[in-house]
Amino acid sequence: MDLKSIFEKNKNIAVVGFSDKSYRDSFNIARYLKSKGFNVFGVNPRLKGMNIEGIQCYEKLEDIPEDIHIVNVFRNPECLVDLVNEVSKLKKKPNVIWTQLEVINPEAKKIAEERDFIYIENKCIFVEHRNISLN
Template sequence: MTIKEILEKYRKVAVIGFSDNPSRDSHSIALYLKKYGFTVYGVNPKLGGKIVEGINCYKTLAEIPDEVEIIDIFRLPIAVLPIVREAMKLNYKPPVIWTQFGIINDDARKLALENGFEYVENRCILVEHSKIK
């Protein structure tokens, strides 16, 4: 599946590492996605239970009461493998795992692909969406 197809088909995004700080990329990109009609959920243990600029926040992926379709990761590369493992334990299978610029983890990519996830790595979802909007 191409990036264009992913962004046209899937509209529910969990932003892992979401921040309530407007100067952080995870914050501004989440708001961008919301502006363009995506349903966005923030995932950050410190923000669980809060609503930040209209974005409902949760401590973990498993707490989100909806079936997300894209897991967009704004964390250090070392944190990606545990996130893939967490996605594998959900009661449903999110179709796409996406890591932002500079976030590369070979083991996480391999595990995700072996388990049938689409995997987009080292790409900014805002930049990619702006190419097709």
């Protein structure tokens, strides 16, 4: 599936590692995605229960009451295997696991692909969305 199709068909995005700090990429990219019509959910235990600029925050992926289509990851690469395992245990599996620039873990990628996830790594979701100019 090409990136344009991914964006067109997947509207619910969980941002793992979401920050409430306006200088952080996770904050700004989540806001951008929301402004482009995506339903964005923040995942950060510290922000659980908070609503930051219309982005509801949850402790864990499994706490989000909506089906998630894309899990966008702003975490250290060494966390990715555990995250892929967490995503795999969700009742309704997302279609895409997307890691941001420099978030690379070959083992996590292998596991995700073996479990039939679309796995996009080392790409900025903001840059890719902007470049295909959907909105």
